[in-house]
Amino acid sequence: MASSPGEGEGTVVGVAWRHIGAASELSGKKCRLVYSSLGRQSDVCLFSVKGEFFAMDARCAHSGGPLCEGDIEEADGILRVFCPWHDYDFDLRTGKSGTSLKQQVHEVKLEDGDVYVKHASCLSLQPFPSEVKISL
Numbered sequence: 001m002a003s004s005p006g007e008g009e010g011t012v013v014g015v016a017w018r019h020i021g022a023a024s025e026l027s028g029k030k031c032r033l034v035y036s037s038l039g040r041q042s043d044v045c046l047f048s049v050k051g052e053f054f055a056m057d058a059r060c061a062h063s064g065g066p067l068c069e070g071d072i073e074e075a076d077g078i079l080r081v082f083c084p085w086h087d088y089d090f091d092l093r094t095g096k097s098g099t100s101l102k103q104q105v106h107e108v109k110l111e112d113g114d115v116y117v118k119h120a121s122c123l124s125l126q127p128f129p130s131e132v133k134i135s136l
């Protein structure tokens with residue numbers, strides 16, 4: 001069962017494991033946008049590639065492009081997402097880029113068939129009501 005936006009929304013409670021949903025459901029799409037209670041700049045991309053999950057900030061470190069819409073390619077055993085706006089690449093595991101930029105990545109764990117992401121804010125597959133968002 002996915003977390004609902006009502007769980008601690010708008011509250012910063014420190015870095016913790018955030019329940020996202022069942023791996024069986026989440027693995028059906030290459031990427032899911034996961035909403036942050038801190039607002040748009042803290043949203044997360046949850047990638048599902050070859051049975052593995054990866055999480056990184058959803059807005060590209062360059063100019064905020066939507067990484068969830070990027071292509072994923074594997075070269076030399078490294079999985080990379082390519083930003084759809086200017087084609088910068090980011091390693092899904094480390095966030096490192098061929099440029100000097102680095103995308104913030106987040107730890108992911110699987111427990112009892114569910115996916116969790118370590119994050120400083122509450123996360124949800126549903127948008128949080130805008131009135132409870134906290135500006136950064």
Ligand code: FES
Pocket residue numbers: 060061062063064065083084085086087088
């Ligand atoms: S916004 Fe992503 S490469 Fe420019």
